[in-house]
Amino acid sequence: MRRAVVAAGIAVVAAGAAVAAAVGFGGDDGSTAHAGDLPPTSAPVTRETLVATEEFDGQLGYGEPVALRGGGGMVTWLAAEGATVSRGKPIYRSDGAPVVLLYGPLPLWRPLAPGVAGPDVRQFEQNLAALGYDGFTVDDDYTGATADAVREWQDDLGVDETGTVTDVAYAAGPIRIASHATEVGAPAGGTVLSYTGTTRLVTIDLPVGDRDLAVAGAAATVELPDGKTARGKVATVGAVATAAEPDGDPTVQVTVTVADQKALGDLREAPVDLALTAESRADVLTVPVAALVALAEGGYGVQVLDGGAGRFLAVDTGLFAGGRVEVSGTGLTEGMTVGMPS
Structure with a gap:
């Protein structure tokens, strides 16, 4: 955490104070040390971008589950928990007929049949075309040609060829079955199951006071339980705060995506540490915190x-981060070698 890094830096400076006081600028030749007085180790002065981070507890998983409600009938089959379902594949069966997954933001809120028009028709026709069916125009109108393509699709599904669409489920993309809310043989009129996306991500409950650290698109670092790290990006920042727990602060939920899923290993769910950038300094001179010494005349210096x-x-x-500190001063240049007294 950023506060931990700064505190560690101050402790090291304090530890070096005695060395600096003995050879401060005050004497005739006190500003110079010879071989016998040199520190045991050294490090170069570097020019870099220094980044300080704050760490938060996060949870690796697939995000918040979404409930899928059935349209009636009896559940006769359910996709297995943990299974991935893609477009055109069944999520569950009602009275033996498959309820298939299609992609899009709109729900099926009415039967689709010839004469019906609207954006829900276009969404369905886009899916039908993506599944390889043709002979109709993808637009807002459900025509007889659309019904013919639907009958062909229904024949392939092994259901009655009515030409009318009455029972499909929509999601943004492929889904992962998170859990079953009912069982085979139960009515399909309520919540049948819950699902998530298929891509792992990290969620954190971020204290409202730290909300400025989470900016959509900003870089983040995920540290896994085995110590390995993965690069992430802030995807969403909640706008509604939850009530504070006893002795806690109100929080908002932040979601971080990870493009390289392989970097997350084979863990499906796990507690992780998430580092967000708290402050940064570009193109500054830095030295290890351990190179700082407290001068007898006051302030700090390097040897x-x-x-x-x-x-x-x-x-x-200036900024303390990752065991280094931003420094500036007359005569200090990149590439110099500085001693590390502690």
């Missing part, structure tokens, strides 16, 4: 090593 001797330069510090 520049050059040929078998060392000299102290006063520096101003």
Whole structure:
């Protein structure tokens, strides 16, 4: 976490204070140290983009399940929990007839038959065409040609060839069966099952006070239980806060997607750590936090090593992150070697 990084940096500086006080700028030659006084290790001054992050507890999974309600009849078959269902494939069967999955944002809210027109017709015809059926025009009108293609489709499904569409289910894309809400032999009039998307993602309950850290499109880092990491991107940021738990803050849900699913390994669900960028500094000089020393005259400095001797330069510090610190000061340049007294 960002606060943990900063705190660690301050502790290291404090540990080096005694060394710096003994060789501060105050004496005649106190600004120079010779071979016997040089620190045991060193590091280069680098120019880079320094990024500080905040870590939050997250959950790897497939997102919030969506309930699928049946249209009536009796459940005679259910796709298995964990199974993936794609366009044109059955999700469950009612009275022996398959209820197939199609893609789109609109539900089937009325029977589709010749004479019906509207965007729901276009959505259905787009799916019918994607499944390989033709002989009709994809538009807002359900015509006799559409009905003929539907009869061909129904014949392939093994159901009555009515030319009318009465029972399909829509989702944004392929789905994964999360859980069954009923069983074979039960009525299909209520919630039959729940489903999620097929792509794993990370969700976190982000305290409202940290909401500015989550910007849609911003980079995020997912750390898995085995210590491996995956690159993610903030996809959605909730606009409604949940009530605070006792001794807690109100939170909003943030969703992070991971393009490289292989980087997540074979875990389907797991607690993870999610790092969001809290602050960054581009193109700045940095040194390890352990290179900072507290000068006798006040403030901080670094010991520049050059040929078998060392000299102290006063520096101003900026952002602390990842064990390094942003520094600036007269005479400090990229590529210099600085001592690490602790």
